[in-house]
Amino acid sequence: MEYLQGEDRDQLTLYTTCLDDMVPLDNTVRLIDQFVVALDLEQMGFQSLASQGRPPYHPSDLLKLYIYGYMNRMRSSRQLEKECQRNLEVIWLLKNLKPDHNTIARFRKTNHKAIRRVFRYSVEMAKNFNLIGGELIAGDSTKLRAQNSKKNNYNKKKVQRHLEYIDKKLEEHNQALSKADGDKKEDIKKEIDHRKEQRKKYEAIAQRLKEDKSSENPQLSTSDPDSRHQIVRGTITEVCYTAQTTVDAKHKLFIDYKLTNQNDKKAMGVMLRRAKSILRNNSFTALYDKGYHTGSEFYIADQLGIKTLVAVPTIGRSSQAPNPDYNAEHFVYDKASDSYTCPQGHRLTSNQTQYKARNYTFKQYKTKACKNCPVRSECTTSKVNGKVVQRSQYTEHIQRNTERVEANEMLYKKRQALVEHPFGTIKRQWGFDHLMTKKGIRAASADLGLIALAYNLKRMFNLEVGLKDLFKLLRSVIIIMLNLKSSFLSFFDCRTNLYEVNLFYIPNPTIFKI
Known part of the structure; x- marks a missing residue:
């Protein structure tokens, strides 16, 4: 039986095509390239990584690499380094540049604010494509595991247990030392010294917890200091961050995100202020679950003129008649x-x-x-x-929400389908249930920002009519960015035919009738 035969590996071959011809014109990597090219990265605050020695990599190349990586479920800097060596799409995107993993990792860590601005640009682009309705939004949070084990997270009770255990062991070692001799005695002394060093470590942690006045039950995470031990669901706990997000109902796109280490009780007011600023109006309706049911947050929503529908929690058993x-x-x-x-x-x-x-x-x-x-x-x-009835200064605002929920039960039922869609995609389909970065909430927020940006871009690309409109989308990105940033006007002549703009290569423009 005959089979297809591969080419001889030792046979010299002369390739007659350029690198650009190896990447199809309908490949989404071209969209990533044009999206980044249209951004004013310097004004967004991206930092160059080298001030002396050989020239640094341009921020646009590293941003392209990260967007491509996150859209293809790759976040590790070492994995992205490998892709620069073997992945034809990445080689095309970076024009055969090969940054090392340290350079890649530092770029993400040092540009959390600039990454947020790029995400905001993706939201503006979606608004210009009419992909954001701005009439109904849903807010929710999800827990993302931090790069800090439970073992390296401490509170006062845990430290006290460690100290008591060490004291018990020291007492046992001292008793054994009094009866030992020879080499065994030396081994016990080493063990005692080790326990004493452990005790100094936990005493230092106890002192830091004592000095922390930020909360009633302070915590200390040694690997990622801003992460906190929180309940994930039921009785399951993790050392993690809380990602607050706002999703627009029209196409389930993120319009905002915020990484915190707090629970949901005081989050709604802040997210509504930001949503009002992003959407530039307050005529939308916001849906939240019962974890956000807090009187002060309803007061903020009413002050902003935003209609909220927040699930009403059941009355506690001790408060019931x-x-x-x-x-x-x-x-x-x-x-x-x-x-x-x-x-x-x-x-x-x-x-x-x-x-x-x-x-x-x-x-x-x-x-x-x-x-x-x-x-x-x-x-x-x-x-x-x-009978004693209590009434707070927020009771009126709470009752208004209850009335709205009762009058719009069918509308509120849409909340879970809206806001859980991105979480399902990101955590279940992509496997992004944890954060890659550590050493603080700023670095962790850069990771979340790239996740949200990749989700928005991938969804926007998929929401377009089809690949036949690829170049229409490419040109639209450029036009939109020209309108958004007046500084781009100096680079182009508005009267120039778009086929002549040297931002991407089109071998035969007459083929694409748009």
Whole structure:
């Protein structure tokens, strides 16, 4: 049986094609090239990596390499270094440049702000393509594991356990030392010295935790100092960061991201301010889950004039009445008299004292009618004061949200399908469930920024009509960037035919009728 035969490896061959001919015209690597070429990287704040010695690599080449890598599920600087040697698409993209892994890694680490600006440009490009509706957005967070093991994360209780264990071992070693002799005695002394060194280490960590006044339960991560030990889901915990994101409903594109090490309670207000600035209006509706249900954040949303739909959490067991019909939400508030009316028709009033909680103030409403009320046992378990209703300065804003959720149940049900789509793509399909960088939240945010940028670009490229419109997209990118950045106007003559703009090679322009 005959088979196809390969060429002789020792046969000399004269290639008659150039490097550009080896990459098809419909390859998305050309889109990456044109997207980066159209950016003013100097104004965006990209830094050159060398100030002396041989010339540094241009930031555009390293940015192209990273965008290509992230779009093809490659984030490791060593892996990208290998691709520069063997991947024809990367060789074409970088024009046969071969940066080493240290150069590649430093570029990502030192340009977190500039990477964010490039991401913002991708959002502007999507808006110009009419890929962002700006009418409905959804916000959510996801946990991304940090480059810091649980073993290297400490809190006060964990350090205390280590110190107690070391003291116990030292006591055992000292007892053994008193009975030992010869070489065995020397081994025990070395073990005692080792334990003492460990104790100094944990004492230093304990002192740093004692000096940390930023939270009630301070933590210390030794590998990635800004990462925190958090609950991921259920009882599963990881040392990780929290990625806050905002997704537009029209095509599920990211419009914003922010990397934090905090939970969701105080995140909604900040993300809404940024969304208003990005979309340049406040006429959109924002969907969030119950983790964002915080009174102060509703106040910020109302101040911004943004309509929010945030899932209403269930009332805690300790706050519920024996009979749910007598829960506080069934008490009617009258703003004019500043009083509540209970389901039995009794009026609850306040002495106007403002009580302070951790993040808000509140007033208490009571009535003497509770003493003789026939349904007291169904309404409250209090033996002294009877039913007490609390009202904070944010209660009105919370109630407005509840009314909106009840009136728009079908709209709120879209939230999960919108905001979880990018997370599913990034974490499940791409495998980006952790951050590659360490040594601080700034470097980690650069990694997240490249993830969000790669997701947006890949989705925008796929959302176009098809590969037949590839060059239309390429030219549109250039035109849009010309409109966005007036500084580009000096590089081109607006009257020049786009086929003559020397940004990409078209062997026969008459073939492409656009």
